Amino acid sequence: MRQKSTAAVLAFFLGGVGGHKFYLGEIGWGIIYAIFFWTYIPTIVGFVEAIVLVSMSQDDFDKKYNTKALMGYESKRLTRDAIPPQVIVNIGDQAIAANQQNVPPSLAPDTPVDQNIAKEALDRRILKFCQTKGEVTLLDCFLEIEEVPRNILESHLENLVRAEFLQVTNRATDGKIVYRLDN
Incomplete structure (x- = not known):
């Protein structure tokens, strides 16, 4: 996984020869x-990119440079667009996702404990599905667990x-x- 601070230091000191670009996979x-490098233009651009990298939030950095490392191209493509916040509501054996604005008070998790229980139930369901199938893609999980939005x-x-x-x-x-499953 690429580190933002390492990329910024490389951009500052080795930006003229593209050290940070190689590190970031570009x-x-x-x-x-x-x-x-002999034109000094990459050096100037490297300094600017060092400043941009330092000022970039960790989430933005991860979305741009680490998503592909963690999950591959499919994940990067799916997480490109901002999606409204979601909440998982645990009702019996089913985990139901809904927009926070549209959740009736009777169904909304009241405490962080309820939210954690719902998250753990979904995690168990994903792990059982992986155990059953051996190996699964994001699409397999999405089709199997229909009631949960893709981003969640x-x-x-x-x-x-x-x-x-x-x-x-x-x-x-x-x-x-x-x-x-990681055995």
Whole structure:
């Protein structure tokens, strides 16, 4: 996973030769910077990019540079657009997602404990699905767990990967991103 501070330091000190571009996975831009380093234009742009990187929020940095590393192209494409905040409501065995503005008071989780229970129920459901199928894609999860919006499902998958319950790999046959239980 790429670090914002490392990218900013590389942009400041090695921006003229594109060191930060190579680090951030923008190889084409890195080569262009390296070719034109003698003009000092990449050096000036590197200083500006160092300032931009330092002032960028961690969430914006992660969306731009770390989403592909964690979840692959599919995740980057799906999380590009802002989606209104969602809440998971636990009703019996089902987790139902709804916009926070539209949740009737009787169904809204009253306490953080209720919210945690709903999140854990969805996590268990995802893990059981992965255990049953062996390996699943985001689309498989989305089709299996219909009542949960894609952005919430995706964030739960990312959290399960970070918590090391799931592994993210590419399927050998078609290159698709798949999730497997981390044994």
